[in-house]
Amino acid sequence: MTANMRPTPSACPACVAAPAAEQLAKMQPHDPAQIALSLPTIHCSACITKIEKALDAHPQVKSARVNLTLKRASIEAEPEVTAQDMKELVEGLGFEAHELDAGTLNATANDRAGRELLMRLAVAGFASMNVMLLSVSVWSGAADATRDMFHWISAAIALPTIAFSGQPFFRNAWAALSNKQLNMDVPITLAILLAIVTSLWETSLSGEHAYFDAALALTFFLLAGRYLDHRTRAIARSAAEELTALEVPRATRLTDTGDEETVNVAQLALGDLILVRPGGRMPVDGEIAQGTSEIDRSLLTGETLPVFASEGQSVSAGEVNLTGPLTIRATAVGSDTSLHQMADLVAIAESGRSRYTSLADKAAKLYAPGVHILSALAFVGWYLYTFDLRTALNVAAAVLIITCPCALGLAVPAVTTAASGRLFRKGMLIKHETALERLAQVDTVVFDKTGTLTAGTPELTNFDQLPRGDVELALALAQGSSHPLAQAITRAAREAGIAPAQVTDVTEVPGYGTKAQLNGQEVRLGRASWTGAQGRAETATFLQKGDTAPVAFVFADRLRDGAAEAVQALKEAGKTVYLMSGDTTPAVEALANRLGITRWLAEALPADKSSRIQALTDEGAKVLMVGDGLNDTAALAAAHVSISPATALDAARVASDIVLLGGDLSPIASACATARSATRRIRENFRIATVYNVIAVPLAVAGLCSPLIAALAMSASSITVSLNALRLR
Amino acid sequence: MTILAYLIPISLFLGGVGLVFFVYTVKSNQYDDPEGDARRILSDEYDDHPKP
Numbered sequence: 001m002t003a004n005m006r007p008t009p010s011a012c013p014a015c016v017a018a019p020a021a022e023q024l025a026k027m028q029p030h031d032p033a034q035i036a037l038s039l040p041t042i043h044c045s046a047c048i049t050k051i052e053k054a055l056d057a058h059p060q061v062k063s064a065r066v067n068l069t070l071k072r073a074s075i076e077a078e079p080e081v082t083a084q085d086m087k088e089l090v091e092g093l094g095f096e097a098h099e100l101d102a103g104t105l106n107a108t109a110n111d112r113a114g115r116e117l118l119m120r121l122a123v124a125g126f127a128s129m130n131v132m133l134l135s136v137s138v139w140s141g142a143a144d145a146t147r148d149m150f151h152w153i154s155a156a157i158a159l160p161t162i163a164f165s166g167q168p169f170f171r172n173a174w175a176a177l178s179n180k181q182l183n184m185d186v187p188i189t190l191a192i193l194l195a196i197v198t199s200l201w202e203t204s205l206s207g208e209h210a211y212f213d214a215a216l217a218l219t220f221f222l223l224a225g226r227y228l229d230h231r232t233r234a235i236a237r238s239a240a241e242e243l244t245a246l247e248v249p250r251a252t253r254l255t256d257t258g259d260e261e262t263v264n265v266a267q268l269a270l271g272d273l274i275l276v277r278p279g280g281r282m283p284v285d286g287e288i289a290q291g292t293s294e295i296d297r298s299l300l301t302g303e304t305l306p307v308f309a310s311e312g313q314s315v316s317a318g319e320v321n322l323t324g325p326l327t328i329r330a331t332a333v334g335s336d337t338s339l340h341q342m343a344d345l346v347a348i349a350e351s352g353r354s355r356y357t358s359l360a361d362k363a364a365k366l367y368a369p370g371v372h373i374l375s376a377l378a379f380v381g382w383y384l385y386t387f388d389l390r391t392a393l394n395v396a397a398a399v400l401i402i403t404c405p406c407a408l409g410l411a412v413p414a415v416t417t418a419a420s421g422r423l424f425r426k427g428m429l430i431k432h433e434t435a436l437e438r439l440a441q442v443d444t445v446v447f448d449k450t451g452t453l454t455a456g457t458p459e460l461t462n463f464d465q466l467p468r469g470d471v472e473l474a475l476a477l478a479q480g481s482s483h484p485l486a487q488a489i490t491r492a493a494r495e496a497g498i499a500p501a502q503v504t505d506v507t508e509v510p511g512y513g514t515k516a517q518l519n520g521q522e523v524r525l526g527r528a529s530w531t532g533a534q535g536r537a538e539t540a541t542f543l544q545k546g547d548t549a550p551v552a553f554v555f556a557d558r559l560r561d562g563a564a565e566a567v568q569a570l571k572e573a574g575k576t577v578y579l580m581s582g583d584t585t586p587a588v589e590a591l592a593n594r595l596g597i598t599r600w601l602a603e604a605l606p607a608d609k610s611s612r613i614q615a616l617t618d619e620g621a622k623v624l625m626v627g628d629g630l631n632d633t634a635a636l637a638a639a640h641v642s643i644s645p646a647t648a649l650d651a652a653r654v655a656s657d658i659v660l661l662g663g664d665l666s667p668i669a670s671a672c673a674t675a676r677s678a679t680r681r682i683r684e685n686f687r688i689a690t691v692y693n694v695i696a697v698p699l700a701v702a703g704l705c706s707p708l709i710a711a712l713a714m715s716a717s718s719i720t721v722s723l724n725a726l727r728l729r
Numbered sequence: 730m731t732i733l734a735y736l737i738p739i740s741l742f743l744g745g746v747g748l749v750f751f752v753y754t755v756k757s758n759q760y761d762d763p764e765g766d767a768r769r770i771l772s773d774e775y776d777d778h779p780k781p
Contacts (some may be wrong), residue, residue, distance in 0.1 A: 042767060043767035045769060045770075045771045045772045046772075048765060048768060048772065049772045066765065067761065067762040067765055068764045068765030068768060069761070069763055069764040069765055070762070098765045115755055118755055119752065119755060121747060121752050122755075123748065123751065126744055126745070126747070126748045129744065130740070130744055131740060133740070134737075146733075153737065157741075366767055516770060
């Protein structure tokens, strides 16, 4: 029942990748500040009270409200209050807090479509209960004037209700018909309208049978299916939006006078000078105007080794500055940045994916014409047999009502709601409506390396072979730096309980490393070229003491939690596992051996990855791609179904069907199993619905179907289908 | 049978009251934070502003 007429969320990945400019332009500087904070660790009423009390106690906060369902706080405050203040206040209470971009959140804060559906569902429920009450009296023997009066009251309730509650179906059916197509909503609309028309006609002639209750119950059950469907996707969408909102699109611009000002990324223009501090991400493409540093390009290319950056070199949006502050001059902004062009690539690849027809659509294609032909044949047959238009029309209406895809309408949403809820609790977010069905077919899994199988943080591997004195010295040099390799040394040394050596004059040379004085001798920790060492294939940093030969500290990327288990479980489930990375051959080979992956591809460009996946697809494989970087986006979109971790770049998350919320990869294997059993349930549900039809349709065609039989068949099949969905394991 | 003349309007009216209340709860955002609302009842703070 996923009608192909409804607009899909995030139709344009580029729009999601960067919040629309007009939306940002709307934010007036002097409005009271609307601040949203994400509070991932709150869990009880004490947390709510504590946070709300502290926030309300702040003199400039007007109101604060914690939402436990969304794990979010919304604060209204004086304009001068910044989100940073609020974040610090909440963190001071011992809770984790992250700023959320209010602009991104507000765009969808009120789920209008969901409320509208809920309202229509409520009205249809109210009306169908009342009419059913009246119908029961008719079935149990009310006759003559009483029966007519009951029918008229039913009509008075049913007509306005159908006019209000049936609108979603009428609109979809009309949209399909005006495109000269058939969807599930066409038989639904026809059944509802025909039932109302014949019932009115019957009532005006004091006839015995009226189908008002059937028309209303139909609307109610179908709306319930629609609402479940909408709800599942609304939850996924709001969680996905929260991930996007966590990256607040702000940049520090240098004015002509050399002052710093914080602006929205959308307001940056060509030629602007932008300051990027260590740890910050490049907001736009540019050229380094000042400063030396190292940049981490792993999200764009998959390389783990930081790249040296100095004046005149160009940088791309999305790269992370590691050691020294950089001033860059913008050379491409907004949709011209390489990040956005990559997102366009995704849009192209995505149009290919929409060719997948969901099970519901397949059923609809088979079902809709069949139902219409059957009911038309019944009409013609009875007309030729009796030459009575009224009887013929009554039979035709009965056939349409009986066959109306009520159970079919619930068959898919009931199962996907149950399955998505189960996976959400395991930390997986199903973004796309047919993602589960596609996941169930997967037989080949392709992993990216950096940031997906590995956590993106390096780990010192030759710690045991290093002399203790060198480690003490390296710790003394590394402990003040924010460079990932330096932090890895610090972490390893601290775990081993090693104390730093006594050195003086520690200075960090951005882009090169750290140097200091030890007993009048200069010691250096940093890049190979700077310490006079030979470069190595693995990620390494070098320690040089005076004139002695430099000592190499070798690193490997730390495995992500559950990576080994996930690969193992997928292989046991009989799936072919591939590893494709943009990183160097030795690094990829080492990881492949560690995880027991025999098929791997190193130094792959983004286009290589997607063409390789295309080739696998052409061979008939159903590929699941798991990746996080910008270099994976095309591959993610080209694959049959795709998963990205929550730490992935925005564009990659948008391109994928499923987002892993936790840091753990192990749910991937069990998700495949859940998807398979969900698809099995959907097919079972279709079969149940068909069985009901096979029993009831001959009765309807033979003209033996009373409104009571129609109501029983409809309710029984809908309830069986829903219960079957709940059996999902 | 005249009893029907009273009972039917009464049943419709009562159902209608339920519907109106449901519409009111939807309109006043009462389904936005079901989890939080369930926990707030345990707090000893008297909450006299249910919604900002």
